[in-house]
Amino acid sequence: MGLLxxxxxxxxxxxLADNNPITIQVLGICSALAITAELEASIVxxxxxxxxxxxxxxxxxxxxxIIPSKIRIIVQLIVVATLVIIVDLxxxxxxxxxSKTLSVFVGLIITxxxxxxxFEAFALGNGxxxxxxxxxxxxxxxxxxxxxxxxFRELLGSGTLLGIPVLGDPIEKTGLYAxxxxxxxFMLLSPMALIVVGIIIWVQxxxxxxxxxx
Amino acid sequence: xxxxxxxxxxxxxxxxxxxxxxxxxxxxxxxxxxVSTAVGLGAAVIFVLAITVPLNWxxxxxxxxxxxxxxxxxxxxDYDLSFLSFIMFIATIATMVxxxxxxxxxxxPSLYNSLGIFLPLIAVNCAILGxxxxxxxxxxxxLGLATTYGVGSGIGWFLAILAIAAIREKIRYSNxxxxxRGLGITFIITGLMAIGFMSFGGMLTGGDEETKxxxxxxxxxxxxxxxxxxxxxxxxxx
Numbered sequence: 001m002g003l004l005x006x007x008x009x010x011x012x013x014x015x016l017a018d019n020n021p022i023t024i025q026v027l028g029i030c031s032a033l034a035i036t037a038e039l040e041a042s043i044v045x046x047x048x049x050x051x052x053x054x055x056x057x058x059x060x061x062x063x064x065x066i067i068p069s070k071i072r073i074i075v076q077l078i079v080v081a082t083l084v085i086i087v088d089l090x091x092x093x094x095x096x097x098x099s100k101t102l103s104v105f106v107g108l109i110i111t112x113x114x115x116x117x118x119f120e121a122f123a124l125g126n127g128x129x130x131x132x133x134x135x136x137x138x139x140x141x142x143x144x145x146x147x148x149x150x151x152f153r154e155l156l157g158s159g160t161l162l163g164i165p166v167l168g169d170p171i172e173k174t175g176l177y178a179x180x181x182x183x184x185x186f187m188l189l190s191p192m193a194l195i196v197v198g199i200i201i202w203v204q205x206x207x208x209x210x211x212x213x214x
Numbered sequence: 215x216x217x218x219x220x221x222x223x224x225x226x227x228x229x230x231x232x233x234x235x236x237x238x239x240x241x242x243x244x245x246x247x248x249v250s251t252a253v254g255l256g257a258a259v260i261f262v263l264a265i266t267v268p269l270n271w272x273x274x275x276x277x278x279x280x281x282x283x284x285x286x287x288x289x290x291x292d293y294d295l296s297f298l299s300f301i302m303f304i305a306t307i308a309t310m311v312x313x314x315x316x317x318x319x320x321x322x323p324s325l326y327n328s329l330g331i332f333l334p335l336i337a338v339n340c341a342i343l344g345x346x347x348x349x350x351x352x353x354x355x356x357l358g359l360a361t362t363y364g365v366g367s368g369i370g371w372f373l374a375i376l377a378i379a380a381i382r383e384k385i386r387y388s389n390x391x392x393x394x395r396g397l398g399i400t401f402i403i404t405g406l407m408a409i410g411f412m413s414f415g416g417m418l419t420g421g422d423e424e425t426k427x428x429x430x431x432x433x434x435x436x437x438x439x440x441x442x443x444x445x446x447x448x449x450x451x452x
Contacts, residue, residue, distance in 0.1 A: 026397060073308065073337060078301065085297060111343045198398050201401065
């Protein structure tokens with residue numbers, strides 16, 4: 001970390017574990033759960049949020065001294081909405097099938113609480129470079145959870161990763177399926193996303209007792 | 215009339231905002247510690263959804279859709295402004311929330327005292343924007359149906375937050391493993407409740423099929439639907 005001072009490095013490292021936006025700050029749950037049935041969708045969603053949060057934090061941070069505090073929510077919404085439209089159009093142009101899978105959830109990045117939360121809590125009070133690092137850090141923390149959930153749901157639910165079968169062929173009974181393994185179709189249904197996140201929280205708080213709520 | 219009822223119950227139970235599409239989870243988790251605050255936020259959500267969904271339906275129908283501008287004259291007929299829908303919807307929602315706040319404060323101070331603090335929260339609640347975006351992607355046909363959809367999904371969200379708040383009030387006296395206390399157990403309970411709500415899935419398809427065919431809500435592309443299909447496919451393959 002020669003490039004970054006210790007304080008700046010902490011901005012990126014903290015959200016990855018002990019100050020994770022999803023499991024600790026409880027921000028951005030909505031989109032995190034709905035699209036994680038496939039790993040690919042989770043990754044694309046993470047990249048979209050990384051882009052929106054990184055750039056958005058810088059823009060808000062640059063404007064922080066000229067935004068009147070009464071209308072700051074509307075200003076923030078407009079900044080996010082513009083960035084999200086860019087993401088949406090790029091997805092529609094280069095990954096049309098995927099943008100159909102994500103459906104309205106790309107649009108819902110606008111009201112993803114992570115973004116508003118970081119604008120309010122960090123970008124309004126800090127310079128552009130630090131805000132950029134904070135945005136990247138939080139988006140990566142979000143991405144970690146999304147990718148873990150997506151990984152398990154796709155692996156256990158349909159036996160594939162990124163669409164490539166890794167456990168053998170369920171119809172011709174090769175690989176693990178020859179031993180009598182079955183895909184758990186239930187993992188693909190939405191309630192399981194909640195339960196997987198619940199288990200991640202459980203594991204994380206068992207390892208780090210200071211995070212336990214009373 | 216029948217299609218209104220059908221859409222109403224479908225949006226409350228089958229496509230429940232929280233349990234089927236996870237919309238509004240952030241405030242759902244943050245404001246569900248006490249039943250009384252949950253009721254306040256839930257009522258505000260119903261109120262705002264009932265106003266913004268029909269309003270955004272009008273915007274979508276007369277400004278944003280491909281060809282929607284033809285009422286201004288034939289030369290505008292091939293304009294497609296749908297890429298602007300995110301920014302238009304969110305701007306409508308933010309202004310409406312502000313307007314509702316001012317009006318309620320003026321005419322009903324008691325209502326303002328109970329709803330007031332929740333209204334600013336609602337502008338950034340995914341359930342509100344989600345309601346408008348689903349209304350758009352499911353191609354709801356008339357203004358009346360859009361209103362029904364808004365009210366129905368608001369009530370669905372209200373039910374969900376009321377239920378979880380009641381459960382969380384009780385669970386405080388239970389012996390939950392320390393690491394699961396608070397957020398963890400709430401997630402798992404919500405998951406179990408969502409499994410429960412899945413049993414409403416067959417509610418509207420149990421009877422005769424031909425009345426189902428002409429409803430607009432059939433053309434939805436939510437991820438959950440794909441998932442159910444996938445799950446069914448795997449079952450058939452077995």
